[in-house]
Amino acid sequence: MTNVAGPSWDLSTEYLSPSDPAIDADLATLTSLLDQIEEKNQTLTPLVTSSEPLDSASRDLAVATARDIYVLANDARKYLANPSTYASCVLSVESNHEQAKLLSGRLTKYRVRFSELMQPSRLFLDLSDDDVIASYLAEPPVSESEWAVNHSRKRRHELLSLNEENLVSALSQDGIHAWGRLYTELSGKLRCLVAADNEQREVGIAEAAALMQSTSDRTREDAWQAINRAWTDHEDSCAAAINALAGWRLEMCKRRSQVETVHFLDTPAHASHIERQTLDAIMQVAAESKPMARRAAKAMARAYGKSRYGPWDNRAPAPEMPSAESSFPFTKGLEVISQAYGEVDSSMGEFVDMMASKQWIEGTIGPHKRPGAYCTSFAKSKTPRVYMTYGGSMSDITVLAHELGHAFHHWVMKDLPDAQRSYGMSLAETASTFGETLVRDAVLQTATTPQQALSVAWEEMSAIVSFLLNIPTRFEFEKNFYEAREARPLLPAELRKLMSDAWTSWYGDALSEPDELFWISKLHFFISGISFYNFPYLFGYLFSQSIYQRRTSMGDEFFNRYSGLLRDTGRMSAEDLAHEHLDGDLTTPEFWQETVNALEDRVTHFEALCDEVCA
Template sequence: MLDTEILSNYKYILNEWRQKGRLQLSEREERLISDLMIDGYHAWYSFYKTLMSSIKVKVSINGKENTLSVGQAINLRADPNAEVRKASHEALENVWKEKEGLFAQILNHIAGFRLQVYKTNGVENILEEPLLNNRIKAETLDIMWGAVDKHKNAFTEYLNGKAEILGEAKLNSYHFWAPITNSDQHIDYDKAVKFVTSHLSQFGPELASFISNAFEKGWVESENRPNKSAVPFCIGFPQTGESRVYMTYSGTIKDLLTLTHELGHAFHNHAMKDVDSINKQYPMSLAETASTFLEMIVLDAAIDQATTKKDKLLLLDEKLKRSVMNFMNINARFLFEKKFYEERKQGFVSTTRLNTLMKESMDIGYNGSLGHIPVHSWVWTPHFYITKSPFYNFPYTFGYLLSLSIYAKAKEKGRGFEKDYLAFLRDSGSMSTEELVMKHLGEDITSESFWEKGMELCMNDVKEFIAVQASVRTPLQNMK
């Protein structure tokens, strides 16, 4: 039947459904488990979000005690004042110590329920579901992490360089997001639109037309107003082929990059507007590809146009934070989750053990380059509690490295690459990731050399960062 003309276009997705069906119980049993999940499994995640939103954090800033939400306290990690960053970190740690027993119960019950479902369905490998959902092979994931581990020393060098700039022997975790220069640069929204349009338009005519159309028709809601959610997102409307971007723009380089990132998601939707509905659902491992790709174009353009060493170092730091998060932080999350699930099979994992697992994973993930390791990261990282998608971590690194390889191809081929790129996006919902990359990029992602191409681009950023840092030994605020 799959070889018939009417079904051949849906061969991959139908085979995928069949494969997933083999992991399920009878229809009656699946309905029963699904009903139990509402007030059991998914209810724990709902409780986690409710509990987290109810927590108030008291942080002392300039001698005055402030009562903040968890999100507000976490955002202080990027405050220019080192004392504020430290105070926020310590206040949060105190809260986590007080509440860790509650969060340990939630995490253990979510994992316990998931493992029972797997056991009932005959699933032994805890990575089977996330690998299937992300349409990648286990060997591909292992090879990707192998390439990351092989080149971590470069990013340790960057972290040590940042520690030196901040006057520390080892970079404390709560200073990672710290701005390394005092930048008073404000980018007006109109200026940001012109900058983004100008540089993305150089990629190809389709993207140029799409970006201009998105801004002209008001598809971006960016107003900075009180009581507005800080979470940016992009949503597509399949019947019209249009998208809408929602964000809060306040004039920073991060806002400019967020704008670009969400437009990347919108362009992915645009590329798939004529694709049959059944083939439009692409996996998380590819969801961040288009957005990160456009981000790289704009960020590199900003670095190239930086007029002072101070601005260049600021932008390189912004870029390298992304690499560290993908190669080190997410690696630590992945290691923690694997260890946790293996231990959860034997019974309840205590708070002491969870803290130990987190510390061990962070030490490995960051190559021992961080001080004051946040052992309670397992508490405030929501990805560990998401019940609809287990191992909500490695797809980020996968998509990031994949977009780097696409970016390298784009720079090599120039504007002529846009046609291949559009074909890549259109097929992103109808084949495995290995097949997709081989078909449109001619690359084998089960080979370590593929992943090393992306790693090399990031390592070059480290070299440039260290070179700029070494060229100045005066205080950064005086840098020209």
């Protein structure tokens, strides 16, 4: 039997182990840099906290000192981020790795200290007059941070005093972030009983989730139920965690509302580099697109010989059919992606091959792997890594194409200054979902039978259902939860109902039953660093579709314009990016509706394939 699983990644180019002396050396360098920042703060802090207007000499001194701190902080971030990324990568593959846990815990004090030491600079950048900031940004290397500084200043009305900001930073490590770490550790250790070969087998959550990519409807449903049973035993703990996460953020909104009211959606929208008006336009169009997306879900159910879509069908592959491949070894899946990427430009295909040859992809199956997939990068070497559990399905190829899109986005920006390489959450999903579409369409063009065409088009329908129904379901739940949480913490039963109502609202009569425990099993609700990590996927999907739909009309200019757009994601808002590169207005429903309208033909084509193949 062919082994379909993916390879293990190589992290040795960064460190040999969590106890590598090189980590100690990096942390020693970090400590030296932080000491220098602390010394500079002795000059800057009195200047930024002074209640008296600064004279010309004091302002010049503040500008010069802040510039020095900028240079020191850029270096410090690398020496802090590198071991942090390494520890996270090790724990993703082996959640019980004791040395990696110790390293992760050890890094906490450095994160707290760095955050506290940067508060005076943050106050200087956010509270200084425009002419002072213009002077600060007038010379390199600080001038490279102009867009980031001005974007941050949009929220300067939210700032607390220096002492209060330091207190928030210190308390957050054992406060909001501790709840996030609790969930992450729990998800890595959780075990569940699944049915396999007529026997009950104990597996980790990631392995159980992989079974939800089976072509057996019974296996998928059993795995879904097994995961929910495992989480049910920890329902009270997870309810406490999600209530604490939301409670912390809501309290911070109140504390930061001294000048003007801060809404809980303001922070994620700002972090995504989009306006609230753009978010409203996207959700309006998604709501109006429910009938089309539900048709896609019903057609997928019909392909499995049933009338309604189940919550265990979110990652279901196309049903097994004659003349349609059902399992793809990793090397085959990678080849499919490389060829599809290469059709846009040869450099994109070469990039995929490089990721594999350098062993920058983790795709093994293991009992202690954490669920999910992601792309990360090492700050010192500026090299990306892709993490997933590859099981050989077409869905796995899509996930791999998605994460390699993230990696390519990182790669085309690697030569830019660090201040221009941080893009918003929504824009972060642009290259990834573009990569998915590339691969799906490339494989569809090679289909020689209706059965093969249906197997490939299935992935397109899966994307439409995921992005236009599942993602809005998550958004509606989280929004309704935060609104209710403003009054008091919610009980597990209330969280179940909110989740159930959201599923029903979006899936409607296409759904067999709601997943009332999705609020526990979905990792994104428990990420402590960000909230509402759902609408960025919808934005990224539709935005990338809009880009993809322009591929033909742009002709030979497309790749240069596409890569140029990606390079600008860290130095433009999403609205400015669309105006500059696509001549579009993201704040209007019309932009998004035009993109969704182009998906209608894909749904109709899939329904016709189902009628032909599944009759």
